[in-house]
Amino acid sequence: MRVAEDLNAALHRLMDHDPGLYVLGEDVLDPYGGAFKITRGLSTRFPDRVLTTPISESAITGVAAGLALSGDRAIVEIMFGDFAALAFDQLMNFAAKSVSMYGTRVPMRMVVRCPVGGGRGYGPTHSQSPQKHFVGIPGLALYEVSPFHDNLAVFEEMLWRGEPCVLFEDKVLYTRPMHAVEPPFSVERAGGVARVFLDDQPDCVIVAPGGVAHRVLAAMRSLLLEEEIVATLLVPSRLYPFDADIPAARRVFVVEESTGGGTWGAEVAHLVHQRHWDRLDGPVTLIHSADSVIPTAAHLEREVLVDAAAIHRVIRKVIRG
Amino acid sequence: MTSVLDRAAAPSRLDDADLSLMLLIRAFELKLLDLYGRGLLNGTTHTCLGQEHVPVAMGPLLGPADHVFSNHRGHGHYLARFQDPEGLLAEIMGREGAVCGGVGGSQHIRRDRYLSTGVQGESLPVAAGVALHLKRAEPGGLACVYIGDGTFGEGAVYEALNIIALWRLPVLVVVENNGIAQSTPRGTHMAGTIGGRAAAFGIGHALVEGFDLAAIRGRLGPLVARVRQGTPLVAEFVTHRLGPHSKGDDTRTARELQEAREGDWLGRYRAAHRDQVDRLEHEARAWVDAVAEEVAARPPSRWTSS
Numbered sequence: 150m151r152v153a154e155d156l157n158a159a160l161h162r163l164m165d166h167d168p169g170l171y172v173l174g175e176d177v178l179d180p181y182g183g184a185f186k187i188t189r190g191l192s193t194r195f196p197d198r199v200l201t202t203p204i205s206e207s208a209i210t211g212v213a214a215g216l217a218l219s220g221d222r223a224i225v226e227i228m229f230g231d232f233a234a235l236a237f238d239q240l241m242n243f244a245a246k247s248v249s250m251y252g253t254r255v256p257m258r259m260v261v262r263c264p265v266g267g268g269r270g271y272g273p274t275h276s277q278s279p280q281k282h283f284v285g286i287p288g289l290a291l292y293e294v295s296p297f298h299d300n301l302a303v304f305e306e307m308l309w310r311g312e313p314c315v316l317f318e319d320k321v322l323y324t325r326p327m328h329a330v331e332p333p334f335s336v337e338r339a340g341g342v343a344r345v346f347l348d349d350q351p352d353c354v355i356v357a358p359g360g361v362a363h364r365v366l367a368a369m370r371s372l373l374l375e376e377e378i379v380a381t382l383l384v385p386s387r388l389y390p391f392d393a394d395i396p397a398a399r400r401v402f403v404v405e406e407s408t409g410g411g412t413w414g415a416e417v418a419h420l421v422h423q424r425h426w427d428r429l430d431g432p433v434t435l436i437h438s439a440d441s442v443i444p445t446a447a448h449l450e451r452e453v454l455v456d457a458a459a460i461h462r463v464i465r466k467v468i469r470g
Numbered sequence: 471m472t473s474v475l476d477r478a479a480a481p482s483r484l485d486d487a488d489l490s491l492m493l494l495i496r497a498f499e500l501k502l503l504d505l506y507g508r509g510l511l512n513g514t515t516h517t518c519l520g521q522e523h524v525p526v527a528m529g530p531l532l533g534p535a536d537h538v539f540s541n542h543r544g545h546g547h548y549l550a551r552f553q554d555p556e557g558l559l560a561e562i563m564g565r566e567g568a569v570c571g572g573v574g575g576s577q578h579i580r581r582d583r584y585l586s587t588g589v590q591g592e593s594l595p596v597a598a599g600v601a602l603h604l605k606r607a608e609p610g611g612l613a614c615v616y617i618g619d620g621t622f623g624e625g626a627v628y629e630a631l632n633i634i635a636l637w638r639l640p641v642l643v644v645v646e647n648n649g650i651a652q653s654t655p656r657g658t659h660m661a662g663t664i665g666g667r668a669a670a671f672g673i674g675h676a677l678v679e680g681f682d683l684a685a686i687r688g689r690l691g692p693l694v695a696r697v698r699q700g701t702p703l704v705a706e707f708v709t710h711r712l713g714p715h716s717k718g719d720d721t722r723t724a725r726e727l728q729e730a731r732e733g734d735w736l737g738r739y740r741a742a743h744r745d746q747v748d749r750l751e752h753e754a755r756a757w758v759d760a761v762a763e764e765v766a767a768r769p770p771s772r773w774t775s776s
Contacts, residue, residue: 197606203636208595208629215599218585219607223599238626242589243596249775251580252571 152296153323156187159301160224163308164195170308171216172199173209174226184228185264185323210236210261214244214313217257222308229275230263230317234282244313245288256311257288260304266319266360266406267454272445278360278406278438280317281413284389291389293317295359296327297336297343298386306341306386317388319360319406334366341386342393347373351381352468353400356393356417359384361404361455368460376465391417399430402464406455409440436463481739482682488526489739489746491553493754495522495546496736498555499713501758502545502562506717510766511563515576518546520712520734521646523681525550525616527707528644531687531694532614537600539593539615540586542577543646547616551584555761565768572771591617591624594643598630601639610698612640620651622667623659635671638700645704648711653721668704679708681735710734
């Protein structure tokens with residue numbers, strides 16, 4: 150099953166099981182079913198609870214917060230994750246703060262889904278990975294879709310968390326298969342973290358969210374074959390608050406598609422330094438896209454976005470010198 | 471769509487209970503400015519001096535099952551709904567018994583179906599969501615949102631009004647049009663009119679002047695009943711902000727301040743009904759004095775964040 154189909158199936162199951170769950174977004178009705186077809190079929194089955202909206206990201210997110218305040222659940226689709234910036238006030242100042250700013254805990258069960266990332270030529274305002282802009286907001290949890298995490302379970306975790314959540318969905322994942330790892334690598338999941346590994350003791354650990362996992366795996370394969378560098382990949386489902394057991398290794402890398410500057414990876418690196426500084430050979434290395442807008446032309450976009458070759462190059466340089 | 475309640479030359483006599491509540495809010499706000507002046511309060515606050523009659527007028531039009539969304543200038547809205555100066559002052563002073571543990575302070579209060587927040591216009595989309603829930607789960611209920619004329623500069627207002635009208639949500643927007651947004655007069659911050667903006671969305675608009683509460687309720691009652699059936703309404707109260715925006719930040723000219731004072735309901739009402747005002751004002755002030763003394767003596771509020 151492909152990631153998009155898994156997401157769609159998860160939404161169908163959720164809507165089926167939870168009569169208090171709403172799905173809101175622009176152009177989510179059938180036959181269109183959302184710009185990336187993740188909501189396909191939902192409005193036909195649940196016409197009362199799948200609401201197509203005006204182009205109003207702030208209001209849609211606020212409506213979801215109102216439903217959550219009333220004890221309902223809501224999933225919002227932002228057509229392109231870039232537009233979550235238009236909902237930033239509702240997320241940061243209302244939904245997330247409402248969890249705690251009234252003195253007692255107010256559960257806010259809502260998820261804002263954000264298709265993100267480049268590689269498809271959509272240009273500067275439709276290709277960003279805005280995860281970093283949402284890191285560190287009290288009461289707001291960030292998740293990212295990965296091929297190794299069952300989306301139904303991730304949605305259930307988010308909706309029962311009692312805090313608003315943003316789910317980032319790298320667009321290049323939609324057409325990729327779920328759970329696929331080629332030999333000699335194996336994958337297993339513990340808690341919310343998927344681990345892709347070899348039986349050998351790893352030379353390094355790579356932490357990367359789901360959207361770049363396949364690029365990291367390609368780099369891990371070439372590093373193994375060409376350099377005999379053994380790497381373990383950790384793919385957390387929840388990006389923030391971040392928590393993962395880092396296997397013993399002397400080098401740690403964080404890979405993400407966000408452009409450089411104030412990244413999620415910097416937050417991960419800080420945590421790893423706090424916990425494991427004594428066993429590391431050096432600082433955690435951040436690998437990300439260039440500090441740049443995302444160009445539209447394919448050759449220019451390739452220069453900016455992080456890819457398997459860049460991951461390979463940086464890891465080889467750090468480990469081999 | 472627009473209706474006008476003319477100012478009565480000699481204000482009609484108010485019910486004792488209504489006047490007491492209006493005077494309680496007045497006394498509470500004056501006490502806050504006094505406490506600030508003496509350095510006894512943290513941060514800032516926005517008093518509703520001059521606007522006390524608006525939430526009191528709305529009181530009987532709203533039921534306990536309705537949701538009320540207030541804003542940065544919300545003490546009157548809270549007191550009109552709960553008549554709880556102790557809890558509110560404890561919240562503002564960070565003392566035991568604070569409604570929200572002292573976390574929210576003056577601008578961020580939640581109790582039962584009452585909620586305030588400090589970002590202009592932010593609550594309108596949220597109220598739309600709550601109204602969507604009410605429409606389906608508790609038909610006949612409504613969400614009432616208090617905003618000011620300055621809030622009409624925010625895009626969230628229009629996104630929400632569009633959805634409220636499209637989905638026929640039971641939302642009542644009460645506008646306290648005091649003619650000034652912090653220090654910016656309406657002529658500098660608003661093109662056109664509030665009624666015109668409501669009309670753009672096909673939403674009904676009622677213009678309310680004066681403070682004849684019985685007349686206001688009689689006029690708004692049927693319109694609020696229609697809100698409950700899914701016909702949203704913008705009720706615009708023409709009012710005056712007597713005090714500064716927050717503590718001491720009033721840049722209005724002496725003449726403008728004089729005009730605000732001349733428009734104040736209390737001065738005009740006192741001229742016509744001095745005995746009633748004197749009697750009830752004394753009671754309200756005595757109550758607030760006692761509350762302030764008692765609350766100030768309480769230990770600090772406690773809060774565990776998780």
